[in-house]
Amino acid sequence: MKVKLTIEPGAFAKALTVLDKIVQDKSALPLLGDVLLTYDKERDEFALTGSDGESWLTLDCVTVTTDDEGGIVRTRYINLIEPDQKDPLIAVCIPFRQLKEAVACLPKALMLQVWLEAPASHEAGKMRMNYGIGELEMPYDSALEYPTAIDINEDALRCRFAIDCGVLLPAMKMARVCCANDELRPVMNTECIDVFHDHLVIVASDGHAMTRRQFDLGMGYLQQSNFPAIDSQTGNALSAKLLVPKNVLSTIDQAFSASATVTIASDFQRVSFTAEGVRLVARMIDGNYPNYESVIPKGNNHTVILAVASLQGALRRLRLSANESSNMVTVTRQQNELILEAADYDLSRSGNERVAIQNAIDCTLPDGYQVGFKISTLATLLGCVPTENCYLLLSEPNVSVLMKPEDAKQNLTLLLTPMIINQ
Numbered sequence: 001m002k003v004k005l006t007i008e009p010g011a012f013a014k015a016l017t018v019l020d021k022i023v024q025d026k027s028a029l030p031l032l033g034d035v036l037l038t039y040d041k042e043r044d045e046f047a048l049t050g051s052d053g054e055s056w057l058t059l060d061c062v063t064v065t066t067d068d069e070g071g072i073v074r075t076r077y078i079n080l081i082e083p084d085q086k087d088p089l090i091a092v093c094i095p096f097r098q099l100k101e102a103v104a105c106l107p108k109a110l111m112l113q114v115w116l117e118a119p120a121s122h123e124a125g126k127m128r129m130n131y132g133i134g135e136l137e138m139p140y141d142s143a144l145e146y147p148t149a150i151d152i153n154e155d156a157l158r159c160r161f162a163i164d165c166g167v168l169l170p171a172m173k174m175a176r177v178c179c180a181n182d183e184l185r186p187v188m189n190t191e192c193i194d195v196f197h198d199h200l201v202i203v204a205s206d207g208h209a210m211t212r213r214q215f216d217l218g219m220g221y222l223q224q225s226n227f228p229a230i231d232s233q234t235g236n237a238l239s240a241k242l243l244v245p246k247n248v249l250s251t252i253d254q255a256f257s258a259s260a261t262v263t264i265a266s267d268f269q270r271v272s273f274t275a276e277g278v279r280l281v282a283r284m285i286d287g288n289y290p291n292y293e294s295v296i297p298k299g300n301n302h303t304v305i306l307a308v309a310s311l312q313g314a315l316r317r318l319r320l321s322a323n324e325s326s327n328m329v330t331v332t333r334q335q336n337e338l339i340l341e342a343a344d345y346d347l348s349r350s351g352n353e354r355v356a357i358q359n360a361i362d363c364t365l366p367d368g369y370q371v372g373f374k375i376s377t378l379a380t381l382l383g384c385v386p387t388e389n390c391y392l393l394l395s396e397p398n399v400s401v402l403m404k405p406e407d408a409k410q411n412l413t414l415l416l417t418p419m420i421i422n423q
Contacts, residue, residue, distance in 0.1 A: 044080070190285050210413075320349075391403065403416065
């Protein structure tokens with residue numbers, strides 16, 4: 001086989017960057033360190049695929065734009081110039097890191113002339129790239145042993161819906177900060193997309209902190225296609241819990257950042273994310289996600305409103321004085337302020353700050369109330385608040401604290417477990 005391609009290096013380099021998170025450097029299967037280049041003769045288009053053995057990301061080698069009338073325009077950045085009529089190109093596996101580093105170094109203004117040469121189309125060969133002022137050569141492998149992606153089983157479909165990427169991606173990125181890294185409870189190392197017939201909830205928790213964001217069908221975020229239904233016998237809403245592995249979350253964020261909408265579908269084993277020119281299929285974590293609604297306290301009737309930036313700044317400074325092992329800050333209500341204190345008595349260091357309570361006249365937190373938090377966890381959750389002010393809803397010092405943005409339309413609830421204060 002001997003074929004000639006042209007590649008626009010700028011768009012090609014961007015595609016390789018998207019695949020970077022999913023291609024494995026070290027794996028029991030050496031081919032997972034390669035990127036799969038395939039050619040669809042009917043569409044006359046190439047595609048790039050990367051995999052970690054559990055998830056597959058496929059990018060069509062096209063740039064997608066819209067014309068003046070809103071139509072989709074697909075422009076190929078890899079073109080087959082000289083096909084081999086006797087031994088046509090089907091698929092090849094190219095060493096990913098070597099290819100990515102090579103393309104990153106090439107002049108972006110010059111079109112690449114690329115030759116793929118092998119004794120036969122199903123054998124290893126060499127890839128030669130000419131970029132006008134020089135030439136590079138590297139080996140490639142046969143694609144026969146590359147693991148095939150197993151797609152969604154349409155006969156066992158649980159749900160399918162489309163959602164605005166401008167809504168989905170920030171919500172998933174926000175929830176990602178609470179995903180656990182627990183070998184004993186792998187279901188906690190996921191984001192749960194809980195799909196109901198009229199809304200969905202994106203939730204993640206590590207057992208100490210939790211983010212929960214709800215999107216209703218009537219708000220215009222979702223385009224309903226096939227949602228779980230109402231149980232005809234009990235009248236309760238059925239749901240499909242899609243447990244998306246933590247290790248593909250950053251790939252999803254990068255792969256669909258330029259997409260307007262993404263279609264999500266799931267059977268009982270896999271979940272797929274599809275947009276124009278991009279498709280990711282991931283094996284879901286097997287197990288039952290905990291009942292996150294049951295851990296949200298209902299009796300937190302002490303409310304305090306704080307400026308997010310002021311509280312973040314105080315925590316950033318107090319972290320310098322906190323005990324390295326506990327990383328704790330104590331928070332005490334004192335008239336119209338919260339007094340934040342951190343100390344490490346073994347190292348003879350301490351610090352305190354005052355944070356003003358917004359609308360103190362409406363604050364229902366008793367004077368002298370005291371609670372402890374882990375600084376890093378509290379700061380992380382504050383970074384998820386999209387408004388200038390946030391509500392803290394508290395009860396007894398040993399009951400989980402809720403944080404909510406001042407804009408109720410956000411439908412966002414953050415939960416934080418307090419720490420025990422040693423008097």
